[in-house]
Amino acid sequence: RNIGQETRFIYRNAESILVLVFGILFTLIILHILISVENRQKRENFQQIGKYLSVFLLDEFHNICDYDLEGLARFAESQNTITENSFHQYAQSLKEKQAAISWGILTLPPAKSKPDYQAAQILFQTSTEFSLSELDQKQIHSAMDEAFKYRLNSSTDHLTLSGGKKINVIFRPIFSQENDSLITAFAFSVIDFGKLLSKVNLNINQHDDRLCLDLYQMNEDGEAFLLASLQDFCDASRDPRNTLFQPIFVAGKTFLATVHPNPYLLFARRFGSSWFVALAGLLMTLALSLTIRVITNRKSFLEKEVHNRTGELQESVIRYSALFENLHTVMMIIDPKDGQIVDANPAAAKYYGWPREDLKAKLISEINTLSPEKIQQEMHQALSSQKNYFKFQHRLANGNIRDVEVYSSAVDIQDHKLLYTIVHDVTDRNAYENNLKTSESRLRKQRVAIATLALDESMLSDEKLEPSLDLITRIVASAIDVQRVSIWLLNDDADEMLCISLWDANKRIHSKGDILLPAQYPAYFNAIINESLINAPDAANDPRTYEMKIPYLQPLGIVSMLDAAILKNGKLAGVVCLEHCGKIRHWHSDEEAFVSAIAAMTGQYFANIDRKKAETAQEKLQNQLIQAQKMESIGKLAGGVAHDFNNMLSVITGFADIALQESELSASLRSYILEIRRAALRSAELTRQLLTFARKQSIDLKILHINRVIEDMLKMLRRLIGENIKLIWKPGDFIWTVKMDPVQLDQILANLCVNARDAIEDTGEIIIETSTKIIDQDYCQSHLDISPGEYLVLTVSDNGAGMDKEIQKHVFEPFFTTKMKGEGTGLGLATIYGIVRQNHGAINVYSEPGKGTSFRIYLPRHTGDLLPAERKPQAPPPLNISENNMITILLVEDESSILLMAETILRRSAYKVLTAESAKKAMNILENYDHEIHLLISDLVLPDTNGRELAKSVKEKYPLIRTIFMSGYTENVIAHHGILEKGVHFLEKPFTMDGLLKKVKEVLNHRVSKEN
Structure with a gap:
């Protein structure tokens, strides 16, 4: 019974069991189908988005390496000198790059071959948190060596900072301006991979929050080292079966980007579909009546789900297409086999000028100006990742040729290897760089030009x-x-x-x-x-x-x-x-600045010339002033010496004359005294020349027609210079008259002709010329020894030996001579100088060694009579004295020897003589002397006064007394510039006995007015 019941149960529930079995089997079949479809859809969607993220990550790498780091290096190459301020100003925009935590420039020491990287120095660095010296120097030097060797960007393997950050250091060589093959420095960028993925994370969240991203670095043995991961929402282990692997090649290093789905979301979605399947199976088993409905509902649900998934996939495709279609960057997909342009975005069509479909029908060789063979080689390098950066020239539809930079890398599209190509137009940038180089070349030439002129x-x-x-x-x-x-x-x-x-x-x-x-x-x-x-x-x-x-x-x-x-x-x-x-x-503006600088430099050049002329003129005036002061000092010294020397010579000649009067002198003694007297007279001639130089010699002015005077002297001058020297006389026309002592003119011509004769060795010429010249104020500003006015110019020239500048400085100084010892006194030109200056003139000398000498004398023009018409005074009758012993003479002289000598001479001539050594003693004699004094003989220079004042006092008691002044030279108290005042009798020292007696007799017999 029990068996029967079980059998009945089975039979009774057989349909249910069959339905249950069918439902379970059907559910399992449907579940398998759904999982397969869902997985396929997710894989396709995942691959599309993952590739996009890989491209985004690759673009970030290229932006840092090929744009930002390249820009920093180009900036350094374009600068002669980089200052800290200009570096940080340029690097300000680079600091906004989240992925790069530091930028900098590292300089290399000069080296002929391989540089010493240990001696490299960091010139500038934006980050102060760390230094390159804290990192693994072996990797740093290795990366620098690769960059130096291949002239390309080079990266270190991953390095770890003290805080655990994973970084890479990328170096870009900086080339010299003068030699583009010489590397002088490196620009470097430090990439923090954690920050790099954080930036990518923002992009992920914009597209899909079900994806996770990891970044690895591959070594030469194929081992991968995790650099960074978005661990905040990707905690689960990665399933290699659901992972997309994308290699990235940057700066000689290989990186691996892995993209995989979020396991929690993946798990939730997976089991969400199963629940629906399980629910459907249970419903099928629980209610057969609802089976068809459940299946129908399930089918509808699945269709909707497929539609949703398809929509998501289409959305991913749209997103990817948006990047390609909507970006303004020129992008093309090229088949490397034949160079066929598979696809081109609208930006490419707009840039090249062809409709998009026409552009897609072209080969890249129709755009690139290189030969097809060379283009094929370049595409092969890009396809094999040997090279992804190129510089080309592309032809546009209008025929224009543009400079472009091309970034090309291999991509797999529907199992075909194609080249994903990005094109950037750099024509304007290249033109700017060329203009910059041209400008720098101009500036360099301009700086060299200014430096050359300045130095x-x-x-x-x-x-x-x-x-x-x-x-x-x-x-x-x-x-x-x-x-x-x-x-x-x-x-x-x-x-x-x-x-x-x-x-x-x-x-x-x-x-x-x-x-x-x-x-x-x-x-x-x-x-x-x-x-x-x-x-x-x-x-x-x-x-x-x-x-x-x-x-x-x-x-x-x-x-x-x-x-x-x-x-x-x-x-x-x-x-x-x-x-x-x-x-x-x-x-150009720099050319404007350059020509303005040249104009300013030229203006300064002329200003320097004007300043130097002024300085030269000032120096000339200063030298003339010094020379005039020196000559004045020498003149005073010469006058003083001559005065004292004349006193001594007066004693010598006077006592010599007295001695010669002795009748008992032997013949030999008389001859000795005569030699003494002759020597004294020769010495007196020297002192007379000194006095002439000092302008203290008395002169007798007359109005002279110089041409006539010179013509009268020509015969004498020719005898003076000799027959072997030709004397040429060139008289000027309409020559003005001058007022001077004719004896002085004779001295000038004689001395100048003798000097010219001595300067000519064998034969030669001496030229005497006269002319006129008007001197203005401008001329006087550079010649202190002359005043404005009209001058007669007397020029004496020769073609003799000449003189150098040093001799010319001293030529007018007394006793200066270039002749052999005993051949000259050195007073000839000094005498001429004194005569010219005494007559208010000037004398210049022009000479060059071996070319001769020219003396030019300026004498002021005479415009009036010699003396005004004089009224003849009523003269008292001459002294009625027949014998000398009736004449009383008051003799005043402070030099006792001269006083004794003069007293002796006068007494021997029977004159009655009163003597005094000073004016005071002379006045005492006058007060105590009751008889008449007929003649006063006084030295001009006395200890307590001068002779003029003494004579004035004597005339108060003896109004008709005659006066003789005696001195070594004419003092200004009785003469003006050597011209004696009217009525003044002067006896020049040294004098002889005959000279003294003759002057006394002349004065005693002279008719003078009472006033004189």
Whole structure:
């Protein structure tokens, strides 16, 4: 029964069991199908999104290496000197890159082969948290060596900072400006992989939160080292079966990006579908009636689920397509087999100028200007990942050729190896870099030109003015590459501008002499005065220069002008002119600054010349003043010496004359005394010449016609110089008269002719000339020894040995001579100097060794009579004295020897003599003497007063007394510039006995007025 019941149960429930079995089997089948479909859909969706994320990660790497690090290196290469401020200013934008935690520049020491990386120094670094020196130096040096060796970016293996951060350091070589094959430094970037994935994480969350991303670095042995992982939501272990592996090649290193689904979400979705299947099976087993409905519902649910999954897949495709379709970056997919463009985004169609379909129908060789063979080689390198960065020239639809940078890497699309290519137009950047290089080249030439001119010593020399100006124009033309460079100077009246130097670079010649008149070109001159710079690319149509079109520009073929004003004391003094021939030339700002600097330098050059001229004139005046003071001092010394010496000579000659009066002298003794007397007289002649130099010799002025005086002397002068020397007389016409002592004129001519004769060895010429000259104030400013006025010029020249500058400095000094000992006294020219200065004239000497000498004497023109008409005074009758013993003479002399000598001579001649050594003693004698005193003989220089004052006092008691003054030279108390006052009797020391007695007799018999 029990069996029966069980059997019945089975039979009764057989359908249910069958339904249950069918339901379970059906459920399992459906579950398997659903899981397979879901897994396939998720794998496709996962692969699409994973590839996108890998591309995004690859782009981040390339942005850092190929743009940011490349830009930093290019910045360093374009700078002559990088300052800390300019570096940080440039690096400010780089700091915003989250993945790169530090940027910097590392310099290398100079090396002929392999550099010493240990000696490399960090020039700048944006981060202060760590230094490269704290990292593994072996890896650092290895990466630097690869970058140095291959001239490409190179990365270290992963490094770990003190905080546990995984980093890589990427180096990019920096090349020298002068030698693009020489590496002088490295630009480097430090990548924090954690921050890199954090940035990618933001992109993941924008697309799908069910994915996890890990980044590994592969070594040469194929081992992978985890660099970073998004552990915050990917805690579970990674299932290799559900993982997408994407290799990334950056800076010589291989990285592996792994993308896998979030296990929690994957688990939830997986079991969510199973629950539906299990529920359907249970429902099928529980209610057969609901089986069809459940199946129908399940089918509907599955269709909806498939639709949703398909939508998600399409959305992923749309996202991927959006990147390709909507980015403004030129992107193409290229088949490396034949170069066929498989696909191109709208940005590519817009850039190249062909419709998209036409572009997709083209081969890359129709765009790339390289040969097909070379293009195939480059595609092979990109396909094999040997190289992914290229520089090409691409042809656009309009025929224009553009410079491009191409990033190309292999991708798998539907089991086909294709090249995913990104194109960047760098034409403008290259043009900017070329312009920058051109500008740097111009600036370098300009700096060299300015330095060359600034260091040229001739730029400070007035004697080298023309060579200096020619140097300026030639160097400027070379530095700025212009056909014509000229320098113009405005005259003092500002009505004429003269070209003083023009360099024609085409003809390679210098010229000068052209003239521009401001009145003829008012627009140009107003512009240069007001603006100081004229930049006229089209000079013929520029309103500032169009006036020059017909007379100046067109004949010379000048098209463009760049002129800068030369200023002097803030006013226009001239112009530096740059003239370009040929096509219109647009001048750069650095060229404007350069020509302005040249104009300023030229202005300073002229200012230096003016200053040097002023200094030279000042030095000349100073030397003349010193020379005049020296000659004045020598004159005072000579006058003093002559005065004292004359006193001694007076004693010698006087006592010699007295001794010769002795009748008992033997013949031999008489001869000795005569020799003493002759020596004293010769010495007196020397002192007389000294007094002439000192301008203290008394003179007798007369109005002279110099031509007549010289003609009367020619015969004597020819005998004086000898027959072997020719004397040439060149009298001037309409020669003015002069007022001077004719004896002094004789002395001048005789001394100058004798000097000229002695300077001529065998035969030669002596030329005597007369002329007239008007001296103005300007001439006197540079010649202190002469005053403005009209002068007669007497010139005596010879073609003898000549003199150097040093001898000329001393030629007028007393006792200076270049003759052999015993051949000259050295007083000839000193005497002439004294005579000329005494007559208010001037004397100059011009001489060169071996070329001769010329003395030029300036004598002031006489414009009046010698003396005004004199009223003849009523003279008292002469003294009625027949015998000398009736004459009383008061003799006053402070030199006792002279006093004794003169007293002896006078007493021997029967005169009654009263003597005194001073004026005071003389006055005492007068007070105590009751008889008449007929003659006063007094020295001009007395201890307590002068002879003039003494004579005045004596005349108060003896109004008719005669007076004789005696001295070694004429003092100003009785003479003015050597000219004796009227009525003054003077006895010059040294005097002889006959001279004294003759002067006494002359004065006693002279008719003078009571006033005198």
